[in-house]
Amino acid sequence: MPTTIKDVAARADVSVATVSRVLNGVASVDPAMARRVRAAAKALGYEGNPVARSLRTQKSDLLALIISDIGNPFFTAVARGVEDVAQTAGYSVLLCNSDEDSQKESRYLDIARRSMVAGVLLSPNAGGSDVTALQRANIPVVAIDRALDESIDSVFVDSSEGARSATEHLLEQGWRRPGCITGPREADTAERRARGFREALTQSGTHPSDSLIRYADYRVAGGRAATAELLDSPTPPDAFFVANSEMVIGAIEEIRSRGMRIGHDIGLVGFDDTPWAPFVDPPLTVIDQPAYDIGAEATRMLLQRVNRASTDSSNQTSDLARTVLLRTSLIVRGSSLRRL
Incomplete structure (x- = not known):
């Protein structure tokens, strides 16, 4: 039986x-x-019977995590934070990679809606994301890493403050003309990091010039191309702040291909600490963002919405949205220290 x-x-x-x-x-x-x-x-x-349970309760024990780049170590740590909190609460996590492709993201959002997941954690695409169908289905959404809109809960770091700290550190080390390589213009994280770079230059008494800023894809190739363009400019930078770990790899490749020595001929600070950062030569100075905490806090916020929705049939998306802004920290290693 x-x-x-x-x-x-x-x-x-x-x-x-x-x-x-x-x-x-x-x-x-x-x-x-x-x-x-x-x-x-x-x-x-x-x-x-999970299918019957979902039909009966209009809710499953599954959360969807939709990230924009599965190859980025930042999202690996985010996903771990999400899973740890979700598992403790009795939920499983469906991981989806949109790959910064709006059509892929749209398909995953539709799958989440049709599967009646309990909630969605979303790293929006650079150009923005449409979650209105989820809202109509009363499926809670929390945005991570990038803001979405005023009606959606969000968890991300203070990118401007991190970029400002990185640029101030380069100036304190004696680098006179730092450049900034950041993500695509349509990504709010990219613009926030460019803004922090400009603010640091302004506060130091240096007039920030957009000729020292390049926008590119958050990829290795984008970082390398932007580095080459800046180094080939009439007045090249003597140091770089680079806005994510993949772009840093491209920057290092281009700098080394020219026979330049990081820490001697040029300074370098990246955004995101990675497992390999302490082991390159010289070790990489970084702005560390608490990726695990982003995932964990976002999941706690989402589950609060889920639990409220299970006891209140009203549309939870009409409630006042919450934003959690986490702090970054500067980890100083050899790549930013000026050695003659």
């Missing part, structure tokens, strides 16, 4: 209602009791 929810309740010594709440991902259940229920369900081989 197939195992029933009553069997699970009896084994866990709880009510059927408690088993139902745990298996439906309601976070208000005592964690110890929830663990007991899951252990009983696993021991009895009880899985329930």
Whole structure:
């Protein structure tokens, strides 16, 4: 005879209602009791019917995480933060990579809506993202890394402050003409980092010139091309602030191809700490953003919306949206230290 929810309740010594709440991902259940229920369900081989449950409750125990670049180590750390919090609350995570492609992102958003996921964590594409269909379906959305619009909860870092800190550090080390390589113009993170670069130059008494700023794709090739263009300009920079880790790789490739020595002929600060950053020669100075914390905090915010939606049939997207702005930190290594 197939195992029933009553069997699970009896084994866990709880009510059927408690088993139902745990298996439906309601976070208000005592964690110890929830663990007991899951252990009983696993021991009895009880899985329930997730499709029927979704149709009945209009909600699943699945969250969708849609990121813009799966090859970027930043998003690896974000995803870990998302999964850790989601798993603790009894949710699984569907990972989708839009690859900065608006059509791919649109398909994933539609899949999330049709699958009736409990909520969506979204790193919007540089040109913006349309989540109106999710809002109409009352599926909560939290934007990560990049802001979306005023009606959506968001978690991201203070990119302007990070860029300002990087540029001030280069100037303090004696580099006189830093340049900035940032992402595509339509990406708000790119413009925020360019803004912080300009602010640091202004505060130092140096008139910021857009001739020292290049916008490019957040890719290795984009970073290399932008570095080459700046180095070939009539008045090239003597240092670079580069706005993400992939672009930094391109910058390093181009600098080395010209026989220039980082830390001697040119200074370098990147945005994002990566596992390889301390091991290049010289080790890379970076602006570190708390990627894991971004994912974890965004998931906590999303689950708050999910749990409210499960007890309130009104449209949660009409509530006042919340924004969490996290701080960056400067990690000084050899690439930015001027050695004669």
